Amino acid sequence: MELSNRKAYHEFYFEATYVAGIVLQGTEIKSLRSGKASFNDSLYAFGTYTNHEPMQERKLLMTKRELKKLETKIKEKGYSIIPLKIFISEKGLAKMEIGLGKGKKLYDKRETIKERDNDRDIKRKYGI
Numbered sequence: 001m002e003l004s005n006r007k008a009y010h011e012f013y014f015e016a017t018y019v020a021g022i023v024l025q026g027t028e029i030k031s032l033r034s035g036k037a038s039f040n041d042s043l044y045a046f047g048t049y050t051n052h053e054p055m056q057e058r059k060l061l062m063t064k065r066e067l068k069k070l071e072t073k074i075k076e077k078g079y080s081i082i083p084l085k086i087f088i089s090e091k092g093l094a095k096m097e098i099g100l101g102k103g104k105k106l107y108d109k110r111e112t113i114k115e116r117d118n119d120r121d122i123k124r125k126y127g128i
Helices: 006-011 026-033 064-075 106-126
Strands: 002-004 012-022 079-088 094-103
Touching: 006 012, 006 079, 006 094, 006 106, 012 064, 012 079, 026 079, 064 079
Parallel strands: none
Antiparallel strands: 002 079, 012 094, 079 094
8 A cells, every 4th residue: 555645746846855753543553554544634434532643743764874964954944744555564554655855946847847748748659
């Protein structure tokens, strides 16, 4: 099960990506494994009073070196940390790929759309 944030690639340029562990509670991991997760919340349909608050902060697990690098970049103007993917690793652990991104301007977004359309047309024409 992999959940991807496709809109992020349209809105941001990414300088670096990191894979971090994510701390989830019982019904949240069940929701992710069943494929019913989203970036905003993760409610488990079969949970009862044990369901957790859907809009809560979740801890990311990274090394100190990576955290310091991110911290220095975030202090610069225009940088953000954006979630790109949520997935289950081979060991069965919940992981999140995050990207260090800088927001695109409107003309950059138009250029991205134009490139994507051109690539699509070329693939159709040559059957790649």
